[in-house]
Amino acid sequence: MAKYIEKCPECGSKELEYDEKRGEIVCKNCGLVLEESKVDLGQEWREFDWEQAMKKRRAGSPLTKTKPDKGLTTKVGEAGDVYKLSSDQRKKYFKYRKWQRRISTPIERNIKLALAELRRVSSYLNLPSVVTEESARTYRKAAARGLVRGRSMEAMVAGALYAACKEHEVPRTLDEIAEAFPLTVKEVGKTYRFVCRQLDIRILPPDPLNYVPRFADELNLPVKVESEAIDIVKQAKSRSITSGKGPTGIAAAALYVSTLMHGEKRTQRRVAEVAGVTEVTIRNRYKELIEKLELGNKVGEVD
DNA sequence: AAGACGAAAGTGGTTGA
DNA sequence: TCAACAACTTTCGTCTT
Numbered sequence: 001m002a003k004y005i006e007k008c009p010e011c012g013s014k015e016l017e018y019d020e021k022r023g024e025i026v027c028k029n030c031g032l033v034l035e036e037s038k039v040d041l042g043q044e045w046r047e048f049d050w051e052q053a054m055k056k057r058r059a060g061s062p063l064t065k066t067k068p069d070k071g072l073t074t075k076v077g078e079a080g081d082v083y084k085l086s087s088d089q090r091k092k093y094f095k096y097r098k099w100q101r102r103i104s105t106p107i108e109r110n111i112k113l114a115l116a117e118l119r120r121v122s123s124y125l126n127l128p129s130v131v132t133e134e135s136a137r138t139y140r141k142a143a144a145r146g147l148v149r150g151r152s153m154e155a156m157v158a159g160a161l162y163a164a165c166k167e168h169e170v171p172r173t174l175d176e177i178a179e180a181f182p183l184t185v186k187e188v189g190k191t192y193r194f195v196c197r198q199l200d201i202r203i204l205p206p207d208p209l210n211y212v213p214r215f216a217d218e219l220n221l222p223v224k225v226e227s228e229a230i231d232i233v234k235q236a237k238s239r240s241i242t243s244g245k246g247p248t249g250i251a252a253a254a255l256y257v258s259t260l261m262h263g264e265k266r267t268q269r270r271v272a273e274v275a276g277v278t279e280v281t282i283r284n285r286y287k288e289l290i291e292k293l294e295l296g297n298k299v300g301e302v303d
Numbered sequence: 304a305a306g307a308c309g310a311a312a313g314t315g316g317t318t319g320a
Numbered sequence: 321t322c323a324a325c326a327a328c329t330t331t332c333g334t335c336t337t
């Protein structure tokens with residue numbers, strides 16, 4: 001990811017870090033947030049071979065769930081000339097007419113308003129598009145089931161948004177979201193739970209395994225250390241000593257133990273830093289791991 | 304001098320009456 | 321809806337390398 005600024009205007013430090021999830025550039029030295037929103041001019045899809053490339057490449061704006069008509073804004077003509085068309089084309093015509101009519105039903109009108117609100121708040125909070133898309137999907141579902149009736153539209157949007165944030169592990173508090181609408185924290189929380197229950201959305205606690213590769217990479221650890229850490233996490237999971245604990249803490253501690261086992265030691269501070277937890281947490285988890293998995297004898301061995 | 308360790312007090316989120 | 325609770329953080333002092 002290209003950086004457009006290379007020096008912090010506040011302290012002059014060149015240690016800048018781009019946080020992709022938050023879309024912010026942060027100065028590692030003084031913590032100043034330099035740029036809150038960036039426009040990603042790259043393609044939003046990936047292509048792995050020629051076939052996929054042919055399928056996925058296109059021009060124009062992305063097909064997106066945040067637009068009620070999926071971004072197709074061309075007006076479809078009125079009836080009249082239809083019968084001059086071939087049957088194939090006539091079918092297409094009716095298909096498009098369907099979408100045309102769809103945006104005028106009450107539900108779609110409601111959704112249109114809701115999505116406008118969603119886009120506004122998303123950009124205000126600098127949320128990545130995956131989250132926005134996810135909330136849009138959720139809101140559509142909720143609206144389709146008539147869950148919005150008798151509830152404020154804003155609150156439903158907020159609930160869907162909060163759920164999506166949690167699902168994608170984008171750290172936005174209830175307060176931040178409530179403030180952006182604005183709604184009270186209570187209202188957002190209530191609709192959030194309502195939406196989850198009704199749509200059967202389970203926010204499963206994030207799996208520590210997801211974090212291991214990322215942290216290992218940031219610590220420049222060799223593959224063997226990483227796979228050992230993954231192993232440790234799996235063992236820990238099978239003995240259910242991971243439940244209720246913060247997943248990042250587990251991942252970090254497993255990595256730390258693994259570094260000791262392979263003589264690739266990193267300081268607790270460094271590990272804590274990349275994992276976004278404190279050294280204390282690393283120590284606690286690490287102590288647990290050693291105890292419960294009887295790893296004590298293996299630590300210190302250098303191979 | 305830097306890292307590791309652990310105790311104590313405080314905070315935010317979850318849970319159960 | 322509110323209070324209890326566990327996990328996690330912050331802070332700080334001590335010990336080890």
